[in-house]
Structure formats: C-alpha cells, structure tokens
Amino acid sequence: MEARYCLSCGHPLENLNIGGVNRKECTNSSCRFILWGNYSIGVGALIIKDEKILLVRRFQEPGKGLWTNPGGYIEQYESIEKTIIREVKEETGIISSVNGIIALGDLPSxxxxxxxxxxxxxxxxxxxxxxxxxxxxGFYSLDEMESMNVAELTRRLAHIAFKKSSYGLISDPNPIHSLPGYELYQVQRL
Known part of the structure; x- marks a missing residue:
C-alpha cells in the first residue's frame, strides 16, 4: 500500500526528488514531513538445546506450513532484544536470553x-x-530437518548457528546517555 497522506498531519503527500530519489513530502507548508521509505524490521531466534534447534511450523502466511525459526516484527517502542525474547515466549513458551546477532538479512523492495x-x-x-x-x-536436529518442510532461510541460519560462530554482534553494555533507549551493538566473541 502506498502512502497518500501525511503520517504527521494528514495533508496530501506530493512527489519530491531528493538526491535523485523520488520521495513523498507533505503539502502542508507548516509541516513538510518527508516519507523516507517503507521499512519492515524482523527478528529471528536460533536456540540450540542438546544439539537440536528450536523450530516452529507457521500457522499463518507468510510461509504457512513451513518450519521456521521463531521470530516476528519489532514493535515501535520495544527494543529488538525485548522483541525477540517476547516472540520466542509467545510462539513457543520457551524462556531465552540474547547471546548475540549472528546474521543480518537485507531485502530491498x-x-x-x-x-x-x-x-x-x-x-x-x-x-x-x-x-x-x-x-x-519443537527441537530438531539437522538430520531430522532433512525430512521436514523447512524454509530455506531457516536451513541456512541453522547451519550458521550450529557452527557456533566465534564472532557476532553483542549489545554494548555502556549506554549512550544522550540517547536514552538507543542500543548499540559491537563485534565480539560469542
């Protein structure tokens, strides 16, 4: 769905070229809100217990019927770490904690x-x-996953998780006081 009205004041948006890219700008001269793009940020959990990884079977689209790692989309006022912990608990009842970020997916569209x-x-x-x-x-081994209808991305992520990468992104323990709530991640050994 394409935005036609300002998300800030409700006035119509018009096309504006900024740096060679078409953007939408509010027509209200006192607002001038610019819609920089349409983004979605998802998170996924890779939890290994007894050499098996936690998988869920999607009951809804996208991917209905596929086995995937648990996950979801971030909420507006929730940190990504709280989001992934909540999503795992909601979908599976499993209580978990964040170790680090081991993969980043990027799909411009x-x-x-x-x-x-x-x-x-x-x-x-x-x-x-x-x-x-x-x-x-449930928890499944890589061998068990071979006969399951597992999403391609989940298969790839499971192999990454089982390799137990020695480096990943972890939350910086020193908050930036001038930016309350801002999370910074840095590369460290996991």
Missing part, C-alpha cells in the same frame, strides 16, 4: 525488509505452539 538473526541461550520451558501464529514447535 517495495517494503525494505531488514532481518536480524539472534543466537539465543535456552533458559527453560518445553516447546508449546501458541496455535495462533504457529501450530507446531
């Missing part, structure tokens, strides 16, 4: 999709599908 894959630490719980977003949940 009409809606530019950015995807952050987190290596997570299992804390507790038995996988239980929420029967809303997913209708199956």
């Amino acid at each position: 009409k809606v530019h999709n950015v995807y952050l894959a987190f290596l997570m630490d299992y804390i507790e719980g038995n996988p239980q599908a929420d029967n809303v977003e997913v209708d199956g949940a």
Whole structure:
C-alpha cells in the first residue's frame, strides 16, 4: 500500500526528488514531513538445546506450513532484544536470553525488509505452539530437518548457528546517555 497522506498531519503527500530519489513530502507548508521509505524490521531466534534447534511450523502466511525459526516484527517502542525474547515466549513458551546477532538479512523492495538473526541461550520451558501464529514447535536436529518442510532461510541460519560462530554482534553494555533507549551493538566473541 502506498502512502497518500501525511503520517504527521494528514495533508496530501506530493512527489519530491531528493538526491535523485523520488520521495513523498507533505503539502502542508507548516509541516513538510518527508516519507523516507517503507521499512519492515524482523527478528529471528536460533536456540540450540542438546544439539537440536528450536523450530516452529507457521500457522499463518507468510510461509504457512513451513518450519521456521521463531521470530516476528519489532514493535515501535520495544527494543529488538525485548522483541525477540517476547516472540520466542509467545510462539513457543520457551524462556531465552540474547547471546548475540549472528546474521543480518537485507531485502530491498517495495517494503525494505531488514532481518536480524539472534543466537539465543535456552533458559527453560518445553516447546508449546501458541496455535495462533504457529501450530507446531519443537527441537530438531539437522538430520531430522532433512525430512521436514523447512524454509530455506531457516536451513541456512541453522547451519550458521550450529557452527557456533566465534564472532557476532553483542549489545554494548555502556549506554549512550544522550540517547536514552538507543542500543548499540559491537563485534565480539560469542
């Protein structure tokens, strides 16, 4: 869906060329809001327990019927770390914590999709599908995944997670006080 009205004041948007790229700008001279683009940020969890990885079977589109790693989309006022912990718990009942970011996906399109894959630490719980977003949940080995209808991206991410990469992005423990809530990630050994 294409925006036709200002997200700030509701006036019509018009096309404007900024730096050689067509953008939408508000026609209200006191607003002048610019729509820089349409973005979606997704997160995915890679949780390994006893040499098996946590997978869920999608109950809704996109990917209905496919086995994937748990995940979802970030909320406006929620950090990405809180988002992935919440998504895992909602979809599977598993309690986990963030170890680090081990993969970044980038798909420029009409809606530019950015995807952050987190290596997570299992804390507790038995996988239980929420029967809303997913209708199956469990821990599976790479061998078991061979006979399952697993999404291609999830297969790739599982192989990355099982390699136990020695480097990844982790949250910087020193907050930037002038930017409350801002999270900075840096490369470190996981």
